[in-house]
Amino acid sequence: MRKWERRMKILITDSEGTVGQVVKKALLEHELILIDKKLGIDILKDDLSGYFKGANLAIHLAANPQPYIDFEKAEENVLMMWNVLNASVSGEVKRIIFSSSIHVYDFDNLYREGKKITKDTPLKPNVKEWKDGTGRGMYSISKIMCENLLKNYSEGFGIKYLNLRLGGVSSEDKPYTNYPFDFSTWLSHEDLIEIVKRAINFEENADIVCVSDNSEKFIDLSHLEKVLGYLPKSNSEDYM
Numbered sequence: 001m002r003k004w005e006r007r008m009k010i011l012i013t014d015s016e017g018t019v020g021q022v023v024k025k026a027l028l029e030h031e032l033i034l035i036d037k038k039l040g041i042d043i044l045k046d047d048l049s050g051y052f053k054g055a056n057l058a059i060h061l062a063a064n065p066q067p068y069i070d071f072e073k074a075e076e077n078v079l080m081m082w083n084v085l086n087a088s089v090s091g092e093v094k095r096i097i098f099s100s101s102i103h104v105y106d107f108d109n110l111y112r113e114g115k116k117i118t119k120d121t122p123l124k125p126n127v128k129e130w131k132d133g134t135g136r137g138m139y140s141i142s143k144i145m146c147e148n149l150l151k152n153y154s155e156g157f158g159i160k161y162l163n164l165r166l167g168g169v170s171s172e173d174k175p176y177t178n179y180p181f182d183f184s185t186w187l188s189h190e191d192l193i194e195i196v197k198r199a200i201n202f203e204e205n206a207d208i209v210c211v212s213d214n215s216e217k218f219i220d221l222s223h224l225e226k227v228l229g230y231l232p233k234s235n236s237e238d239y240m
Contacts, residue, residue, distance in 0.1 A: 007029060007030055007031065008030045008031070008056040008057060008200065009030070009031045009033065009054055009055050009056050009057075010027055010030050010031070010032055010033070010055065010056060010057045010058075010059060010200065011032075011033040011034075011035065011051060011052060011055040011057070011058045011059065011093070012024065012027075012032060012033070012034055012035065012058075012059045012061065013035045013036070013043060013058070013059070013060050013061050013062040013080070013084060014035075014036055014061040014062035014063070015032070015034035015035060015036045015039070015061070016034075016036040016038045016039065017036070017061060017062075018169060018170070018171045019061050019099055019166070019169050019192070020036070020061050021171075022169065022189045022192050022193060023059060023061065023192070023193075023196050025189075025193055026192075026193040026194075026196040026197045026200075027196070027197075027200070030200075033051055033052075033055060035048070035051060035062075036062075043062050043080045043083055043084065044076060044079060044080060044083065048083060048084070048086075048087035049086075049087050049090040049091055050091075051087070051091070052087040052088055052090065052091025052092075052093050053090075053091040053092070054091070055091060055093050056093075056095070057093070057095045057096070057097065057200055058084060058088055058093050058095070058096045058097070059096075059097045059099070059196075059200075060080075060081065060084045060096060060097070060098050060099060061099040062080050062084075063077045063080065063099070063142075063143075063146075064076055064077055064139075064142075065139075066101065066103055066139035066140075069138050069139050069142075070138060071138055073138070074138035074139060074141060074142035075142070077139075077142035077143070077145075077146060078142055078145050078146055078149065081098075081145075081146040081149050081150065082149060084096070085149065085150065085153045085159070088153075088157075088159060089153070089157050089159075093159070094158065094159055094160060095159065095160045095161075095162075095203065096150060096159055096160070096161050096162070097161075097162045097164060097196075097199055097200070098146065098147065098150055098161060098162070098163050098164065099164060099166055100143050100146070100147055100163045100164060100165045100166065100207075101139075101140075101143045101165055101166055102117070102165050102166070102167055102185055102209060102211070102219070103126050103139055103140040103143055104123045104126075104140065104143050104144050104147065104165055105117055105121055105123065105124060105126065105165075106124040106125065106126050106127075107126055107181065107185070107218075108126055108181075110218075111180065111181040111184070111218060116217065116218060116219070116220055117209055117218060117219050117220065118220040118222075118223070119207070119208075119209075119220070119222075119223040123144050123147075125137040125140045125141045125144065126140040127140065147163050147207070150163070151205075154205060160203055160204065160205055161205050161206075162199055162202055162205070162206050162208070163206070163207040163208070164195065164199065164208055164210050165207065165208065165209045165210060166187055166192070166210050166211075167185040167186055167187040167209075167210060167211035167212070167219070168182060168185050168186050168187060168211075169187050169189070169192060170186075173188060173189045174186075174239050175236040175239050181218065182236075183214060183216060183236040183237070183239075183240065184211070184214050184216035184217075184218035184219070184236070185211055185214075185218065185219065186211060186212055186214055186234075186236040187210055187211050187212050187232075188212045188232070188233075188234035190233060190234055191210070191211075191212045191213075191232040191233060191234050192210070194230055194232075194233075195210055195224070195228060195230060195232075198228040198229060198230050199228060202227070202228060206227050208223060208224050208227055208228065209221075209223070209224065210224060210232075211232070212232045212233070212234040212235060212236060213231065213232040213233060213234065213235055214234075214235055214236040214237065215235055215236070215237040216236075
């Protein structure tokens with residue numbers, strides 16, 4: 001059996017959420033351990049160590065969604081990551097795929113300035129005040145903190161990490177239409193599934209921005225193609 005065909009035991013947090021439902025479609029051939037509040041498991045309150053024992057890989061998707069969260073919800077995002085990391089250490093899980101976000105970049109300003117996001121774009125909180133007047137960049141800051149925490153655990157405990165900085169994934173599999181950049185940051189279900197299929201066999205450390213091959217080239221996809229060997233297929237232009 002070739003390496004990429006081996007059946008793995010994969011743990012998924014927020015397995016019943018929008019992204020989780022798509023990710024599960026990529027992993028039908030594997031044994032899945034599903035963690036979600038809807039399944040009676042609370043990452044913030046429950047002892048997770050038993051779930052992680054024996055897993056080959058953890059995919060951490062759980063988070064309070066962007067962009068309308070306050071400090072308390074942002075703090076919960078970091079605590080969820082902390083709990084997942086501690087459970088990974090106790091359960092001897094050596095690889096984690098983290099559902100990060102393009103919100104680790106100041107992409108509001110980058111987009112308005114006509115600058116492309118590449119693998120060398122520095123992380124910077126996206127603190128533009130959203131139109132409903134709630135917190136300034138709390139989601140963005142929490143995602144940056146989660147990535148840093150993951151990297152610290154990697155250095156301390158030898159955990160391999162893959163930060164997938166996802167664009168906009170909608171339950172309807174269509175681009176959002178709330179902001180000018182929505183069509184350039186869309187990620188289709190088809191592309192997300194293929195990215196996950198390849199990601200589960202990637203055993204090094206990496207940070208990758210993941211969006212579809214949208215006509216407005218705001219995101220440089222060359223790093224995604226180089227690391228995972230996949231160039232996305234979908235284009236948000238089909239929905240304009």
